[in-house]
Amino acid sequence: MVSAEPIQGTSHKIIHKLKNERGTSRINVGETERLISIAVGIPMTIFGLNREILNRPVPILLGGSLILRGVTGRSFLYQTLGVSTVEHSPATIAELPDNQGIQVKRAVTINASPEELYRYWRDFKNAPRFMVNVESVQVTGDGRSHWVAKTPLGKTVEWDAEVTQDEPGQLIAWRRTQGPFLAPNSGSVHFQPKRNGRETVVRLEIEFHQFRGPIGTMLGNVFGQIPEQVVRQDLERFKELMEAGEIATTAGQPSGRRI
Amino acid sequence: MKAVCWNGVNDVRVENVPDPRIINPHDCIVKTSLTAICGSDLHLYNGYIPAMMKGDILGHEFMGEVVEVGPEVQNLRIGDRVVVPFPISCGHCFFCQQGFWSSCDNTNPKAGLMEAAYGYSLAGIYGYSHLYGGYQGGQAQYVRVPFADVGPIKVPENLTDKQVLFLSDIFSTGYWAADSCNIHAGDTIAVFGCGPVGQMAIRSAYLLGAEQVIALDRFPERLKMAEEGRAEVINYEGIDVVEQLKEMTGGRGPDACIDAVGMEAHGTGFDGLFDRMEQKVRIETDRPTALRYAIQACRKSGTVVAAGAYGGFIDKFPIGAIFNKALTLKSGQAPVHRYLQPLLGRIERGEIDPSFVITHHLSLDEAPRGYEIFKNKLEGCVKVVMTP
Numbered sequence: 001m002v003s004a005e006p007i008q009g010t011s012h013k014i015i016h017k018l019k020n021e022r023g024t025s026r027i028n029v030g031e032t033e034r035l036i037s038i039a040v041g042i043p044m045t046i047f048g049l050n051r052e053i054l055n056r057p058v059p060i061l062l063g064g065s066l067i068l069r070g071v072t073g074r075s076f077l078y079q080t081l082g083v084s085t086v087e088h089s090p091a092t093i094a095e096l097p098d099n100q101g102i103q104v105k106r107a108v109t110i111n112a113s114p115e116e117l118y119r120y121w122r123d124f125k126n127a128p129r130f131m132v133n134v135e136s137v138q139v140t141g142d143g144r145s146h147w148v149a150k151t152p153l154g155k156t157v158e159w160d161a162e163v164t165q166d167e168p169g170q171l172i173a174w175r176r177t178q179g180p181f182l183a184p185n186s187g188s189v190h191f192q193p194k195r196n197g198r199e200t201v202v203r204l205e206i207e208f209h210q211f212r213g214p215i216g217t218m219l220g221n222v223f224g225q226i227p228e229q230v231v232r233q234d235l236e237r238f239k240e241l242m243e244a245g246e247i248a249t250t251a252g253q254p255s256g257r258r259i
Numbered sequence: 260m261k262a263v264c265w266n267g268v269n270d271v272r273v274e275n276v277p278d279p280r281i282i283n284p285h286d287c288i289v290k291t292s293l294t295a296i297c298g299s300d301l302h303l304y305n306g307y308i309p310a311m312m313k314g315d316i317l318g319h320e321f322m323g324e325v326v327e328v329g330p331e332v333q334n335l336r337i338g339d340r341v342v343v344p345f346p347i348s349c350g351h352c353f354f355c356q357q358g359f360w361s362s363c364d365n366t367n368p369k370a371g372l373m374e375a376a377y378g379y380s381l382a383g384i385y386g387y388s389h390l391y392g393g394y395q396g397g398q399a400q401y402v403r404v405p406f407a408d409v410g411p412i413k414v415p416e417n418l419t420d421k422q423v424l425f426l427s428d429i430f431s432t433g434y435w436a437a438d439s440c441n442i443h444a445g446d447t448i449a450v451f452g453c454g455p456v457g458q459m460a461i462r463s464a465y466l467l468g469a470e471q472v473i474a475l476d477r478f479p480e481r482l483k484m485a486e487e488g489r490a491e492v493i494n495y496e497g498i499d500v501v502e503q504l505k506e507m508t509g510g511r512g513p514d515a516c517i518d519a520v521g522m523e524a525h526g527t528g529f530d531g532l533f534d535r536m537e538q539k540v541r542i543e544t545d546r547p548t549a550l551r552y553a554i555q556a557c558r559k560s561g562t563v564v565a566a567g568a569y570g571g572f573i574d575k576f577p578i579g580a581i582f583n584k585a586l587t588l589k590s591g592q593a594p595v596h597r598y599l600q601p602l603l604g605r606i607e608r609g610e611i612d613p614s615f616v617i618t619h620h621l622s623l624d625e626a627p628r629g630y631e632i633f634k635n636k637l638e639g640c641v642k643v644v645m646t647p
Contacts, residue, residue: 229371233371243351243352243364243365244349250282250395254260255312255316256274256313256314
């Protein structure tokens with residue numbers, strides 16, 4: 001089944017556009033620092049507004065700029081100084097235009113053939129074995145499937161997906177057709193053989209309707225969807241399963257910790 | 260079962276904990292017959308390796324009897340007597356297949372932590388912090404051993420536990436350090452630090468054909484042990500180490516230098532003081548006093564091997580000496596699996612008996628005392644082994 005719309009091409013365009021848009025003004029404030037900026041900025045602004053506005057311009061301006069800095073994640077001072085306090089991210093993240101969310105990308109090299117890896121991934125019933133949050137997948141036929149994932153609060157999220165592009169041994173792309181906005185919106189996985197004839201580069205791209213930054217992180221912590229962590233862990237576990245035949249864990253081992 | 264648990268800096272306790280069980284299909288359970296305290300365990304004891312949690316079971320040098328095997332284990336049977344290498348390796352990834360076993364891609368369940376710290380994740384290690392996966396360690400009566408077909412090596416009955424235990428780490432690590440020197444006939448190897456790994460490196464350098472091994476330390480019992488391994492020794496206190504080494508090598512300098520000290524060097528001169536001060540105020544996390552000497556002393560176009568463990572950042576690193584002398588710098592957690600079979604062969608043929616290094620044989624219950632005397636080099640302590 002091949003989709004009419006080349007998803008890969010679209011995402012390349014998006015990245016290109018993003019580069020142009022963000023060339024002069026990049027997120028350069030780390031997430032913890034953004035939260036602190038907001039936490040300090042709000043009471044400072046309130047303090048300023050409690051008095052007659054013109055008498056207290058300093059706390060209002062300072063508080064307001066702190067809130068702005070926290071919300072946007074962009075600091076003019078940092079930009080001028082060439083400083084960034086953005087933490088290490090385990091994947092490449094791009095913001096989609098028009099507040100459509102984010103795209104998370106990561107690649108991994110696996111010691112197996114593209115065909116073998118494609119076969120395992122394409123059988124979506126295998127997904128709960130390596131996708132961290134996915135609990136079950138029901139394949140309903142005609143490229144459609146029903147996904148159930150858990151959240152840390154013990155609740156589950158369910159959605160339907162359909163395959164939009166399927167090239168055996170090379171590419172699978174899918175999109176969500178129904179379900180809450182917290183579920184992945186769309187995604188693709190590419191299998192590209194390395195020249196050495198043994199290994200395969202697996203590239204995973206997933207788009208989430210979620211915002212980057214402190215609000216996204218807070219939401220993520222609640223719903224278990226810190227997208228870059230999900231993408232990193234899913235790929236890491238897929239590799240472990242395909243190469244080593246099991247997923248490394250210490251869950252269930254003894255320790256001297258008292259519960 | 261009884262296990263040695265980390266409870267904070269300078270605080271290990273023997274506690275009763277649940278027995279380990281098979282979790283993954285390639286696991287086995289080993290009933291420990293002999294275990295040891297490694298010099299690198301002291302970095303955990305002293306609090307210099309991050310990501311430790313109260314209650315973590317320590318130890319990565321252990322051996323024993325296989326008492327349970329997972330459903331997919333093929334090479335081991337219940338009753339086999341095995342020594343377990345300290346890195347946990349899958350055997351199938353790019354790195355394992357190239358022989359870089361300690362760089363395995365697939366055995367660190369906390370890969371994200373390691374990736375944030377070092378850019379990429381490394382193999383898990385038994386009882387060596389959550390950075391290295393948070394695995395249960397070997398200073399316990401029973402240990403869960405993942406990838407049982409890949410790591411553990413069966414050992415013949417005619418060799419004692421004490422003879423083969425150190426294949427798990429210090430003998431393999433010392434031998435790997437010497438092997439990394441790429442020794443040619445006539446070479447001089449300088450070994451900085453005569454702790455357990457240094458002692459193994461001295462003897463390994465001779466096994467690999469070195470003509471002269473010079474060993475540096477300041478504790479008489481350690482220098483004496485090095486001399487027994489045919490090393491020429493230097494007590495580095497109060498002397499110019501580089502000039503002394505030059506003198507002893509006909510002016511050329513050692514062909515290769517091994518730093519068998521690592522992040523907690525105890526230099527007694529100005530440099531030592533300087534590094535202690537910088538570490539206190541967090542300008543650096545590790546004290547590279549020995550490594551700096553090794554780099555300074557090494558001959559032009561020679562090799563420096565960092566075999567002692569480092570964890571974080573150092574200051575005043577002499578990159579100018581490395582660059583201009585065209586030195587080769589080698590480092591890493593030893594790829595132990597590569598050396599198990601060849602070194603077992605050397606022990607069987609009587610070329611070396613690594614048990615020479617043991618100065619204290621305690622019971623597992625005495626672990627807190629073991630850490631104490633090993634750390635403070637009391638009672639002439641060089642190496643502690645423990646019977647659970």
